[in-house]
Amino acid sequence: MKKLSLVLVLALVGVVFAFAVDYTDVPEGHWAYNAVMKATAAGLLQGFPDGTFRGTDSVTRYQLAEAMAKLLEYSDAGDAKLQELVFALTKKVAGLSLDISEVVKGIEGTSKSLSDAVALLNAHDADITALKKKLTDTEITVKLLGQAIAKLRKDLKDEAAAIEEIKAQNFVTSEQLDEKLSMLYTKVLMLQKEESKNNAAIMAEVGKLNENVEVIFDQVDSNVFSIMGLEKELAGVKASLDNYVTKDDFEYVVNVTNKLSADMFTMQRNYGKRIGKLEEAASDYALKADLDALKSSVNQDIEVIFDQIDSNVFDIMDLEKKVGNLEAALNATNEELAALKAEVVTPDQLSEKLNFLYKKINIVEANAKDDVETLKATIADLEAKLEASDKKANFATILSIVSAAITAIVLMTQ
Incomplete structure (x- = not known):
């Protein structure tokens, strides 16, 4: 169970190296080299003072508790970073919403201006040239706005992909950890019940053995009395023979x-x-x-x-x-x-x-x-x-x- 917990902890770690650590007993060609280095770089695991990792040793409960504490710290740090990223994205989206609102307002103003221009065109042919110029400027503005919107969509798509990538990483949440602990507790209760049954069976066997021992002791006492009687008879025979x-x-x-x-x-x-x-x-x-x-x-x-x-x-x-x-x-x-x-x-x-x-x-x-x-x-x-x-x-x-x-x-x- 301890080794399984350690493997689970290592499997949940997917960060890149923060710094390089060389263990004398983990060569680069080892099948778990990348996992060990990632876990070490993330600060989830650490080697021994003699520069070894000792990957084949059993994990103690203390070592498992330390790794889980570091994992929780790493998870909390990841949650904080995710919240910061979400907050930044939310803020950026809010800013873009304001920009879009302003653009919409500008479009609405432009439409109004077009209406006014049509009215003016209808009223004044002289203003048609000026209106065409403004229309050209407006078209340019709309094109630039379309490019900005396309760029915004691309950025939003990239941010969404980044969010999905972060979600794809196997971070353990507190709910998942509680679920696993609940399963472990259930298994412990089942083992305790099984142990109670075994203890009851053992006590029953012990009781039978005690009864058998008492019967044997009674037989031994009977044999002792018989032997004592025989010894007395032999003593009498010996006394007779001595005569x-x-x-x-x-x-x-x-x-x-x-x-x-x-x-x-x-x-x-x-x-x-x-x-x-x-x-x-x-x-x-x-x-x-x-x-x-x-x-x-x-x-x-x-x-x-x-x-x-x-x-x-x-x-x-x-x-x-x-x-x-x-x-x-x-x-x-x-x-x-x-x-x-x-x-x-x-x-x-x-x-x-x-x-x-x-x-x-x-x-x-x-x-x-x-x-x-x-x-x-x-x-x-x-x-x-x-x-x-x-x-x-x-x-x-x-x-x-x-x-x-x-x-x-x-x-x-x-």
Whole structure:
């Protein structure tokens, strides 16, 4: 709009150069050179102190106001000059009217004189010559008057052409300016109405967004309460799990299990060797069947122990103590077998010692069964708690891993 106003101002200027101004950024070959120079020469526009015109810059409202003020001043000056010209023409026409009136009066006087002359001619033939002379003078006067009238007509025509030329120039009147300002004001009102509609639509959208945000906040609050409840449940689960095992305990149990498996493998191997030697020593006394039974019983005890390890990893530490007792009993048995090997025993002595060994094995087996029952009860309790806290899958996975590891160890020892 600012650029359009500037172009309109320049288009309304049609005066000639009053003085030459050279702008460094407006060459003579530029398409707007004449318009810029005319506007500058008329005093409607002016360049910048650095000698540039900056024709591509946007016009500010201040610059537009200054140009319009200069245009109004120029228009007022043109109106004043036009009024002076009209006044002069009016005065000149009035003077010509007076001259014409005087000529008409002269013609009327001449006509009267002609009438008098005719009368005189009728009355006096002598005066005819004088009358002819006056008539000649009158004709000359009329001719001169006709020339003067023709010249006056030409002057009036030239003045009328000059007036039309002035009218043809695109000067902005106050009415035209008021009309354009009224149009601009109407457009501004339309834009304001459109802006009000847009603001109303925006406020409606903002209201919807606020409602959505409130719904989201309600959902977030609900989720927060749910998360808080879950945190409480997890805290309870964590407290329950803390009562059972930690990562360090698990690693310790794995290490103990590995050590226990290795020791039991070694013990089983040594025990097998000793049983073999014992079988050789007792072959004459029919002890092979009893030793097979003892070996089978011990193997069953070992299998029970491995089953206990597979069933619950969290009680392996307690089981380690019991296995230690079993190991001590087996060591005692091994020592007794070594003593039997070193000594020559009778069948009765061997039978007595074997009975004593059977008693110990039965005691160990009974203790192992009690431990198994205790472990089963503990496992049931753990499973119930883990099922309540939805962690049974993880527990089963851990047990499966430990069971697989122990099974692999057992397979390696066989």
